[in-house]
Amino acid sequence: MNSLLPLILLIxxxxxxxxxxxxxxxxxxxxxxxxxxTGFMGNPxxxxxxxxxxxxxxxxxxxxxVASPSCAPSRGAMLSGLMPFRNGxxxxxxxxxxxxxxxxxxxxxxxxxxxxxxxxxxxxxxxAGFDYVDRDIxxxxxxxxxxxxxxxxxxxxxxxxxxxxDPHVPWPNKPFPHYKPDSxxxxxxxxxxxxxxxxxxxxxxDVERMxxxxxxxxxxxxxxxxxxxxxxxxxxxxxxxxxxxxxxxxSSVRVPMLVCWPGIAExxxxxxxxxxxxxxxxxxxxxxxxxxxxxxxxxxxxxxxxFLSLIKGESDRHRDYVFSTNSSANHHTYPLRSVCSDHFRxxxxxxxxxxxxxxxxxNPTAQSHNLWVSWVGIAKSDPNIARKVQEYHQRPVEELYxxxxxxxxxxxxxxxxxxLQTLRKLRTITDNWIRLSGDTLxxxxxxxxxxxxxxx
Numbered sequence: 001m002n003s004l005l006p007l008i009l010l011i012x013x014x015x016x017x018x019x020x021x022x023x024x025x026x027x028x029x030x031x032x033x034x035x036x037x038t039g040f041m042g043n044p045x046x047x048x049x050x051x052x053x054x055x056x057x058x059x060x061x062x063x064x065x066v067a068s069p070s071c072a073p074s075r076g077a078m079l080s081g082l083m084p085f086r087n088g089x090x091x092x093x094x095x096x097x098x099x100x101x102x103x104x105x106x107x108x109x110x111x112x113x114x115x116x117x118x119x120x121x122x123x124x125x126x127x128a129g130f131d132y133v134d135r136d137i138x139x140x141x142x143x144x145x146x147x148x149x150x151x152x153x154x155x156x157x158x159x160x161x162x163x164x165x166d167p168h169v170p171w172p173n174k175p176f177p178h179y180k181p182d183s184x185x186x187x188x189x190x191x192x193x194x195x196x197x198x199x200x201x202x203x204x205x206d207v208e209r210m211x212x213x214x215x216x217x218x219x220x221x222x223x224x225x226x227x228x229x230x231x232x233x234x235x236x237x238x239x240x241x242x243x244x245x246x247x248x249x250x251s252s253v254r255v256p257m258l259v260c261w262p263g264i265a266e267x268x269x270x271x272x273x274x275x276x277x278x279x280x281x282x283x284x285x286x287x288x289x290x291x292x293x294x295x296x297x298x299x300x301x302x303x304x305x306x307f308l309s310l311i312k313g314e315s316d317r318h319r320d321y322v323f324s325t326n327s328s329a330n331h332h333t334y335p336l337r338s339v340c341s342d343h344f345r346x347x348x349x350x351x352x353x354x355x356x357x358x359x360x361x362x363n364p365t366a367q368s369h370n371l372w373v374s375w376v377g378i379a380k381s382d383p384n385i386a387r388k389v390q391e392y393h394q395r396p397v398e399e400l401y402x403x404x405x406x407x408x409x410x411x412x413x414x415x416x417x418x419x420l421q422t423l424r425k426l427r428t429i430t431d432n433w434i435r436l437s438g439d440t441l442x443x444x445x446x447x448x449x450x451x452x453x454x455x456x
Contacts, residue, residue, distance in 0.1 A: 021289040022110070022111060022112070022157040022288060022289055023157065023228070023229070023230050023287065023288075024157055024158045024159075024160070024225045024226070024228075024229045024230070025157075025158070025159045025160070025229070025230045025231075025232070025284065025287065025288070026160045026161075026162065026217075026221050026225070026229055026230070026231045026232070027159065027160070027161045027162070027232045027284070028161075028162045028163075028164065028214060028217060028231070028232065028233045028234075029075075029078075029120070029161070029162070029163050029164070029233075029234055029235065029236060030164050030166070030167065030210050030214075030233075030234070030235040030236070031071070031119060031163065031164065031165050031166065031167065031168035031235070031236060032071075032167055032168045032169070032235070032236070032237065032238070032239050032240055032244075032245060033167055033207065033210065033235035033238075033239065033255070033256075034235075034238045034239040034241075034244060034251055034255075035062075035235075035238065035250070035251065035254045035255050035256050036187075036251075037167075037203075037204070037207055037239060038051050038052070038207070038211075038256060039051065039052045040052045040054075040055035040060065040256070040258075041062070041256050044185070045179070045184050045185055045204060046204050046207050046208065047178070047208050047211070048207065048208065048211040049211065049215075050211045050212070050214045050215035050218060051211055051214055051233065051258070054214070054218065054231065054233060054258055054260060055258055056267065056268060057260045057262075057267050058231070058233075058258040058259055058260040058265060058267065058268075059258070059259050059260075059261075059265040059266055059267070059268075059269045059270075059271060059311065059313075060256070060257075060258055060268075060269070060270045060271070061256070061257040061258075061259065061271050061273070061275060061310075062256065062270060062271065062272055063254065063271075063272050063273065063274050063275065063322075064234060064254070064255050064256070064257040064275045064276075064277065065253050065254055065255070065274070065275065065276055065277065065322040065324055065340060066236060066237045066253050066254075066255055066277045066324065067083050067084055067276065067277045067278055067323075067324060067325060068084050068090075068237070068253075068324065068325050068326055068327070068328075069237040069238060069244075069245050069246055069247060069248065069252040069253050069324070069326055070092040070237065070245060070246055070326065070328045071092060071119075071122050071168075071236055071237075072089050072091075072092045072093055072094050072095070072122035072123070073089050073090055073091070073092065073094075073325070073326075073327070073328075074236040074237050074277060075089075075119075075120065075121055075122050075236055076088070076089030076094075076095070076096045076121075076122065077089075077277050077278050077303075078103075078236075078277050078278070078280050078281065079096065079102040079103045079104075079120075079121060079128050079281065080096050080100050080101070080102050080103075080278075080281065080302070081278050081279075081280075081281035081282055081293065081302035081303060081304035082100065082278060082302055082303050082304075083278060083303050083323070083325065083437065083439075084325055084327065085325065085327070085437070085438070085439050085440065085442070086303065086437065086438070087100050088100065089122070090325075090327045090442070090444065091327055091328050091444040091445070092122075092328040093122065093123070094122075095121075095122070095123060095125075095127050096121075096127065096128070098127065102121075102127075102128045102129060103128065103159075103281050103284065103285075104128050104129040104130050104131070104159075105129050106281070106285050106290065107159050107284070107285070107288060108129075108131070109290070110285070110288045110289055110290045111156060111157060112156060112157050112158065112159050112288060113131050113132070113154050113156045113157070113158050113159070114129075114130050114131050114132075114158075114159045114161070115130060115131060115132040115133075115148065115158065115159070115160050115161065116128070116130040116132065116133045116134075116161045116163070117132075117133075117134050117135075117137055117144055117145055117148060117160070117161070117162050117163070118134075118135060118137035118144075118162055118163035118164055118165060119135060119137075119163035119164075119165055120161045120162075120163045130161075132148070134148065137162070137163070137164060137165065137213070138165065138166075138213075139166070139209045139212055139213055142212070142213055142216045143216065143220075145160075145162060145216065145217045145220040145221070146216070146219070146220035146223070146224070149220050149221070149223070149224035149225065150224060152224075157288070158225065159284065159288070160221070160225070162217050164210050164213045164214065164217075166206045166207070166209045166210035166213065167203055167206035167207045167209070167210050167239065168206075168240070169240050169366070169367030169368070170367055171199075171202035171203050171205065171206045171367060172202055172205050172206060172209070173202070175198075175201035175202050175204070175205045176204075176205045176208060179201040179204045179205055180201070181194070181197035181198050181200070181201045182197060184197055184200055184201060184204070186200070187200075187241075187251070187408075188408035188410060189242065189243040189249075189251065189408060189409075189410075190241065190242065190243075191374075191375045191378070191385055191388065193371070193374040193375065193378060194374070195370050195371045195373070195374035196371050196374065196375075199241070199367075199368045199370070199371045200241075203239055203240075203241070203368075214233070218231070227262065228262055230259070230260070230261045230264075230287065231258070231259070231260040231261075232257065232258065232259055232260075232280075233256075233257065233258040234255055234256065234257040234258075235255040235256065236255070237252060237253060237255065238251045238252045238253070238254075238255070239251075240359070240360060240366070240367055240368055241360065241368055241371070242360050242361070242368075242371070242372065242375075242392065243392075244360075245358075245359075245360075246326060246328055246332060246358035246359065246360075247326070247336070247358070248324050248325075248326055248336040248337070248338040248347050249345070249347075249409050250345065250403065250407070250408075250409060252324075252326075253324040253338070253340075254340075257275070259311050261311065264311065264312055265311050265312070265313075266313050269313065271310065271316065272342075273307070273310055273315075273316060273317050273318045273319075274317075274318055274319040274320070274321070274322045274340065274341075274342065275307055275310070275318055275319065275322070276303070276304065276319065276322045276323070278302065278303040278304035279304040279305055279306065279307050279318070279319075280304070281302070281304050282295075282302065282304045282305055282306040283304075283306045283307050283308055283311070285306070286306045286308045287308060292304075292305070292306045297436050297437055297438065303437075305318075305319075320341065320342075321339050321340065321341055321429060322339070322340045323337070323338065323339050323340075323430075323433055324336075324337075324338045324339075324340070325337055325338075325439075327442065327443070327444055328358070328444070332357065332358050332359075332444075332445070332448070333351070333354050333355060333356050333357050333358075333447050333448055334349070334350050334351035334354050334356070334443055334447070335350040335351075335441050335442070335443060336348065336349060336350065337350065337430060337434065337439070337441070338430075339426055339429055339430050339433070340403075341426070343402065343403060343404055344400060344401065344402060344403060344422055344426060345399075345400070345401045345403055345409065346398070346399070346400050346423070346426035346427065346429075346430060347398065347399040347400075348397070348398060348427075348430055349395045349396065349397055349398070349399070350441050350443075351443065351447075352394075352395055352396055352397040354447045355393040355394060355447075355448070355449075355450050356392065356393055356394070356395050357393065357448040357450065360372055361392070361393075361451070361452075362448050362451055364451070372452075373452070375388075375389055376389060376452040376454070379454055380454070386454055389454060390454060393450060396412065396414060396415075398414040398423065398427065399412045399414055400412060400413040400414040400416075400419060400422065400423050400426070401413065402419075
């Protein structure tokens with residue numbers, strides 16, 4: 001019997017080491033969730049108890065920036081580690097090129113099974129190469145993750161990616177009773193109309209529906225994968241509200257991220273380090289025991305770089321600058337490029353001679369369009385609102401915002417002589433990035449005419 005002890009100990013130690021080097025990972029991503037639209041990010045109007053509890057057990061990364069503020073380019077960048085114009089999924093409703101390796105392929109090389117439940121890659125087909133795909137997730141089908149995990153037979157380590165469709169439109173027609181439109185605190189950029197408040201209440205209701213699905217997902221993970229599972233939570237970009245989705249403002253491209261890793265990621269810590277969505281792929285590869293690809297602009301290099309040391313608390317900085325793009329086609333006018341530093345946001349409106357449009361203001365069938373119509377209606381009799389509506393459509397070639405003094409980006413400093421040096425620096429950084437990365441600033445589709453032009 002004693003002769004078996006060394007063998008038993010060896011097997012036990014080997015099992016522990018394999019578990020440590022190949023941990024189960026759950027990656028949960030919401031759809032169209034704004035950075036400030038949860039309780040753990042400080043919104044007092046929204047009820048997100050599951051995420052608030054997860055945040056207490058997690059490190060909260062407050063400055064994660066998506067590569068593009070629309071679904072397909074954002075998710076394509078996350079899965080490839082490449083910016084949209086490099087991976088092929090630049091306008092919305094497109095796909096990463098078939099010759100580009102994506103996250104499931106890298107993880108399978110490391111011995112992982114990779115499952116996608118809900119919306120992870122964009123579209124109905126699976127070009128990303130997941131081992132298991134089931135898109136039918138909703139509040140009405142809340143047990144879908146539990147059903148999958150309870151029937152799973154593989155003993156390989158698992159990367160479980162769960163894409164919750166809410167709060168993507170359509171939002172519920174009737175808000176939950178506790179979201180009373182007249183009592184909500186309006187985001188600084190929105191115009192105060194009854195339609196604005198109603199759409200916000202509907203959106204907040206959908207955020208809470210998302211949180212209920214997060215709760216069920218977390219329960220299933222703990223039951224079947226164990227409390228030691230590494231959990232990520234984030235969003236693909238901002239909400240479908242004016243100045244949100246399809247723009248390049250903080251409310252468009254900045255999203256929250258939680259990382260719960262018992263014993264590794266310090267619970268309750270908040271980080272303001274700059275992180276890009278393209279950094280997710282190399283980070284997951286390194287967590288899984290692999291060596292991340294080299295970051296750069298060569299054919300065998302990616303744009304992302306691992307932030308594992310940031311998660312472990314071994315550093316408090318990651319990037320000096322984070323870039324974001326937008327090149328969507330349907331109901332959109334022209335490309336946007338932006339760069340964010342610790343202190344400032346710079347935006348390049350590539351074709352400022354054209355009117356900026358997106359789904360919210362241009363598509364009569366889009367959710368929140370009634371909100372925009374209400375803005376145009378009061379603009380006819382209110383010069384201040386008319387100016388704001390006009391400025392939404394007619395944007396300058398450059399925008400510059402001091403994110404410390406003006407976090408809601410209300411004052412464009414691009415024409416202020418006091419900030420000329422900062423403007424020139426960020427302009428040069430953007431120009432160099434465009435040149436080195438091979439970005440062609442391509443415009444996809446025809447420019448849109450204004451549906452509701454104001455009289456000049």
